[in-house]
Amino acid sequence: MHRLRNNLLSGVSADEMIPLVHPIDRQYGIDTSGVIGYRELRSGKSADKYNICYGGSQPSIIRKALATLSDHQALTFCDFGCGKGRALAVASEFSFRRIIGVELAPSLASIARSNADIIRSRFPDRTPIEVVEGDVLAAPFPEGPVVVYFYHPFYRAMMKKVLNRIENWSRQSEKGGISIIYYNPVYFDLFDRSREFSRVFAQNIEFEPNERGTGPNYHDDSDAIAIWQNVVKAPIPSISRSSYATIKVEPPGWRALVVK
Numbered sequence: 001m002h003r004l005r006n007n008l009l010s011g012v013s014a015d016e017m018i019p020l021v022h023p024i025d026r027q028y029g030i031d032t033s034g035v036i037g038y039r040e041l042r043s044g045k046s047a048d049k050y051n052i053c054y055g056g057s058q059p060s061i062i063r064k065a066l067a068t069l070s071d072h073q074a075l076t077f078c079d080f081g082c083g084k085g086r087a088l089a090v091a092s093e094f095s096f097r098r099i100i101g102v103e104l105a106p107s108l109a110s111i112a113r114s115n116a117d118i119i120r121s122r123f124p125d126r127t128p129i130e131v132v133e134g135d136v137l138a139a140p141f142p143e144g145p146v147v148v149y150f151y152h153p154f155y156r157a158m159m160k161k162v163l164n165r166i167e168n169w170s171r172q173s174e175k176g177g178i179s180i181i182y183y184n185p186v187y188f189d190l191f192d193r194s195r196e197f198s199r200v201f202a203q204n205i206e207f208e209p210n211e212r213g214t215g216p217n218y219h220d221d222s223d224a225i226a227i228w229q230n231v232v233k234a235p236i237p238s239i240s241r242s243s244y245a246t247i248k249v250e251p252p253g254w255r256a257l258v259v260k
């Protein structure tokens with residue numbers, strides 16, 4: 001477990017990582033850069049033992065995933081494990097009804113709030129970003145249609161519990177369409193097996209040229225995204241279907257790639 005955790009998000013050692021200021025931090029004047037190991041993220045809650053680490057997802061990939069959805073004004077974007085709030089900053093570029101981040105580590109929740117304040121003051125017309133400190137398992141589920149976003153935040157046992165909770169919400173909800181966007185979908189099989197959700201999208205998406213070398217695994221130039229929806233119950237406008245693409249996880253537990 002420790003060896004794997006030291007490999008952080010995608011199977012590289014800390015020595016291989018380049019400490020950089022990510023271009024989105026320069027663009028917005030925020031702080032979302034770096035990779036922080038789980039030991040520095042302790043909250044004192046039992047969920048700590050499932051925490052992997054902090055690292056921000058690539059904005060160009062989040063943008064492409066969010067652009068597959070329509071009617072953003074009706075949707076609440078919810079980042080489960082929001083870290084410093086990079087995905088929240090990108091979500092603020094879209095006209096979501098609400099934008100919410102839930103973060104276990106108090107130190108990161110506090111940075112995410114500062115970043116949210118900066119975005120709010122620079123872009124007062126955008127949807128304000130709300131940050132909730134705590135375990136996603138304790139977070140209330142918002143009303144109305146929701147987009148849940150994950151970037152490989154926790155180990156399998158926790159992902160299973162979180163998915164069970166979302167499935168319960170989906171069953172109880174009268175009107176709430178739920179889309180799940182999973183960046184680096186290492187535990188995609190849990191979602192594929194769900195009776196409540198269907199996979200509607202899976203693709204490797206290339207980084208923008210200025211993002212190359214800024215991922216946790218510096219030699220990568222693309223990452224995988226998969227999307228599931230509770231389409232039968234509450235159809236959200238249909239998006240490109242790549243439901244049958246094969247996803248491979250290599251190294252096991254660390255990096256998901258879509259293989260044709």
Ligand SMILES: C[S@@+](CC[C@H](N)C(=O)[O-])C[C@H]1O[C@@H](n2cnc3c(N)ncnc32)[C@H](O)[C@@H]1O
Pocket residue numbers: 041047050051052053054055056057079080081082083084085086087102103104105108134135136137150151152153154158
């Ligand atoms: C890989 S980072 C992703 C950050 C952000 N979503 C992004 O894409 O830029 C995962 C984050 O999930 C948080 N996390 C892990 N377990 C959690 C839990 N049970 N509840 C809330 N946040 C959690 C970690 O502290 C970390 O900040």
